[in-house]
Amino acid sequence: MLESSLSNILAEKITQAADRVRGLRTNARLSDMDFALAGIFRVFSKSRSGREWLQCNLDFKICRSTFFDALGSGRRLEVIRNLTCRFTENLSETMRCEGIDFLSDIPKLENVEVIAVDGHEIEHPQHAAKDKKGRFTTMSMIYQMDLHTGLSLPFSRVGKDGLKAHEWPAFKRKLSGQIKARKSHSPLFYVLDRAYIDTAFWNGMRKKNVFMLTRYKENMKPMMKEPVPFDRNDPRNKGVSNCFLISFESGGTAYLVDYTDPETGTRHKFITTAAQLQPGEISWLYFCRWRIEKTFDTFENDLEESKAWATGNTAQFQQACFIAMAGNFLRYIEQMLGLHHDLSDDKVVRKYRKQLEKREAVAKKKGRSLSPFFNAGCRMAKLSLQYIRCFRTHFFGKSPPRVYLPEFAGALRSYL
Numbered sequence: 383m384l385e386s387s388l389s390n391i392l393a394e395k396i397t398q399a400a401d402r403v404r405g406l407r408t409n410a411r412l413s414d415m416d417f418a419l420a421g422i423f424r425v426f427s428k429s430r431s432g433r434e435w436l437q438c439n440l441d442f443k444i445c446r447s448t449f450f451d452a453l454g455s456g457r458r459l460e461v462i463r464n465l466t467c468r469f470t471e472n473l474s475e476t477m478r479c480e481g482i483d484f485l486s487d488i489p490k491l492e493n494v495e496v497i498a499v500d501g502h503e504i505e506h507p508q509h510a511a512k513d514k515k516g517r518f519t520t521m522s523m524i525y526q527m528d529l530h531t532g533l534s535l536p537f538s539r540v541g542k543d544g545l546k547a548h549e550w551p552a553f554k555r556k557l558s559g560q561i562k563a564r565k566s567h568s569p570l571f572y573v574l575d576r577a578y579i580d581t582a583f584w585n586g587m588r589k590k591n592v593f594m595l596t597r598y599k600e601n602m603k604p605m606m607k608e609p610v611p612f613d614r615n616d617p618r619n620k621g622v623s624n625c626f627l628i629s630f631e632s633g634g635t636a637y638l639v640d641y642t643d644p645e646t647g648t649r650h651k652f653i654t655t656a657a658q659l660q661p662g663e664i665s666w667l668y669f670c671r672w673r674i675e676k677t678f679d680t681f682e683n684d685l686e687e688s689k690a691w692a693t694g695n696t697a698q699f700q701q702a703c704f705i706a707m708a709g710n711f712l713r714y715i716e717q718m719l720g721l722h723h724d725l726s727d728d729k730v731v732r733k734y735r736k737q738l739e740k741r742e743a744v745a746k747k748k749g750r751s752l753s754p755f756f757n758a759g760c761r762m763a764k765l766s767l768q769y770i771r772c773f774r775t776h777f778f779g780k781s782p783p784r785v786y787l788p789e790f791a792g793a794l795r796s797y798l
Contacts, residue, residue, distance in 0.1 A: 383722045384715070388777040388786065389441075392711055393419060399468035405461055412444055414461050417452050420444060421462070421704035422711070425685055426777055432691055441778075453697035466535060466703040473714045474531045482717055483530050484762040485670070487755055488663050496529040496571045496667070498674045499578070501540060501549045504682060507690040507698075511544030519546045521690040523702045524553055527674040529573065529667075532762045533710045534677050536702035539695045550578055557587075567591050571656060573671040579653070585634025588655045595668055598638055598651035604628035610637065612661050617754045619662035620644050628653075641665040645745045645752050666755045676764040680712075681705050684770050712765055712773060719790055727794045730763045768793050 384391065396418055400406055406414045420442045429435035436446055452458050485491050503520040513519055522540040527533070538556040541547030557572075569591045572578075576597040584594045606629040612619055624640040639652040639661040652668050659667070682688045685708060691701045720726040742752050772793035776786035 384718055384783055384787070387780045387782060388715065388773065389780055391715075392422065392777075395469060395472065395711070396422075396465070399465055399472055402468045403461060403464045405457070406465075407461075411448050412452055414458065414465075416442060417449075417458060418462060418465055418704075418707075420449070421700065422708050425687060425704050425708035426774055428686060428774075450692055450697075453692050453700055454694055456696055459696050459700055462700050462703045466707055469707055470533050470535055470710050473710055474528060474533050477531045477533075477714065477717055480717070480721055482721075482760070484532055484673070484760050485530050485667075486760050488659065488667065490658055490663070491530075491571070491667075494569045494571050496573065498527045498529055498573045498671045499524060499537065499553065500575055500671070500674050500678075501525075502678045502681070504687065505689040506543065507693050510690070510693055513544050513546065519544055521698055522547070522549070523698070524549055524556075525674065525677075525702070525706070527677060529670055529673065532673065532677070532713050534674065534706050536699060536706055539699050539702075542695055543693050548577075550580070553578060554580070554583060557592075561587065561590055561592060569593065571595070573667060575671075581630045581634055581636065582632040584636075584655050585632075588634070593654065593656040595652060595654040595656065595664060597668070598653040600651075602630070602653075604638075605631055607638070616660060616662070618660050618666075620751075620754055622661045622665065625661040637661075637664070639664050643753070645741065645750055647750065666753065673762050676762075677709060680709055680765050680770075684765065684767050685709070712770065715773065716765060716769060719787075719794070723787055723790075725787070725790050725794050727763065727766055727769060729768075729794065729796050730766050734761070734763065766794075768797065 396415065400415060412420075423439065423441055424432075424435050427435055427439060429438060432449065433446060436444060436449060483492070485496060501522055501524050503522045506518045506521055510518055519541070524537040524540060525534050526537045538552045540549050540552045570593070572592070572594045574594055574596045576599055578594070579596055579599060579602075581602075587594070608627045610625040610627050612622065612625050621642050621644045622639060623642060626638040627635055628638050629635045634655075636653050636655050637657060639654070641650045641652065641661070642648070643650065650665065652664055654664055656664075685705065687705050690698050692698070716727065738752065738756060745751055769790075772789055776789060
């Protein structure tokens, strides 16, 4: 139940997360807790710059140097990074306990952590360094998303101001460190772009109960290709023509799934180190990876976070933490509105169903059909801008539930 103002609920969730974070300090000018809240408030605001936000916001009185010094602080970065993880874990735990699972159409993954990973680029900050050719470079950050709940976290900064870099080395370095330090041996399943393929690396990860799924590269040239039987009568395998066990000269084996989209006839090939799923489930799971792109669209276009706040990897990683917490809180409130107040985003659901009906009719005329997964499980829709506008209004207005719940009902019922 939502029983207080949205800003108070956020403060409560941040406080709960802070109880599990070491090293928080109370600074007379700007405590770590106030800094975390201020960063999230800035994301929710529509300010075009840090100076504009500092001048116009009514919730925090912070001088410019204090805020930007905090953004560049390595100590603050560790605190905010840990706080973001705890905050997101708490929201995720609540959502899972409430029965929310956007991968419920694949029951075998119920107790498996399934993570989509991708890079996201935004505009360079105002005073960024230039590359050797005198050009500005974009700010690139790798994010990860829990495909069960739709909640995201920044994973690693790629390169630095004035230096363009590839995502794979940054991801590989960070993941290797995380796996080495983790205490549990529970399975992890990464769904990735094919830029993250390294067969020898993922073969080593499989021994640590870490698996991957991505698209197959035609130049991979496996040494061995052995057919793997699967149930062709299972509707979940619709579109799967073949499944193979393949091996590589660099070491290790993987499964290759040859899939043709039953709606469009487009052929896809997927490669995975996981053996527990049906090949049709593997194919659908890869398409679920695109949900992270919906989140990036929310970050950049709806929350208008399309430009780095400050120079330096420390400041930019903290910005990514604030953006992720803001996006996760929006997703959490949307789900709580639906569960406890019967305020689902009906307009989005109706629009999606009409689109499916049209697509099904077009496919039927061509002798085709939709994937059975379209009508299974719980769909993770993109957060509507109308919902975000309503949220912003009542978040900064400090409205009580008796005021904002009826407003959300109107915003979620139909388009203006």
